[in-house]
Amino acid sequence: MLLIHGGEAVADAPELRTGGVPLVPEGFVWPMCRECGGAMLFFAHLPLAFGVVSVFLCQNNPGMCDDWDATSGANRAFLFDGPLGAATVPAEGETLLGAVTALRPHPADVPTTEPVLGALGGGPGWIQGDETPDCPSCATRMTFTADLEEGADFATSANFGGGGRGYVFHCLPCRVAAFLWQR
Numbered sequence: 001m002l003l004i005h006g007g008e009a010v011a012d013a014p015e016l017r018t019g020g021v022p023l024v025p026e027g028f029v030w031p032m033c034r035e036c037g038g039a040m041l042f043f044a045h046l047p048l049a050f051g052v053v054s055v056f057l058c059q060n061n062p063g064m065c066d067d068w069d070a071t072s073g074a075n076r077a078f079l080f081d082g083p084l085g086a087a088t089v090p091a092e093g094e095t096l097l098g099a100v101t102a103l104r105p106h107p108a109d110v111p112t113t114e115p116v117l118g119a120l121g122g123g124p125g126w127i128q129g130d131e132t133p134d135c136p137s138c139a140t141r142m143t144f145t146a147d148l149e150e151g152a153d154f155a156t157s158a159n160f161g162g163g164g165r166g167y168v169f170h171c172l173p174c175r176v177a178a179f180l181w182q183r
């Protein structure tokens, strides 16, 4: 299933989107970059059948932190269970994208004129080689969740090195998720 540009969404929309405010469980602590110490940027909210995947990466010093690496500590992905509410956004740092964009599921075999912003399920569309991460908890190979492009509009996109692609994985038994990007 492709994820195509679904227009603007409200900041706390409980739908598939990039940007806006993350919906998080009680007691959530906003992730900080292990490399620069800054607050991460919230990138994507992905409500799926098995939970909500929430993706963050460091964009405080583009090109300086290893936010492309699933294990560097410069990005974070979570697998949440409900109930969820809008997070309190830290006052400092590059924390939010400039636009909230709905991601609309669209059958891959049906043509569309909307920008394709990602894909759900299937397999990862690797730009480089296979970098499927191992689960940090049980060490088994993680399950592919979604591909996510940087965004449709350069001014409000995430930065995956310019034309890169993000990859989201999860481990259902451990309730964890991971993120990396390639270009």
Ligand SMILES: [Zn+2]
Binding pocket: 033, 034, 035, 036, 037, 038, 058, 059, 060, 061, 065, 074
């Ligand atoms: Zn950083």
Ligand SMILES: [Zn+2]
Binding pocket: 135, 136, 137, 138, 139, 140, 171, 172, 173, 174
């Ligand atoms: Zn696991």
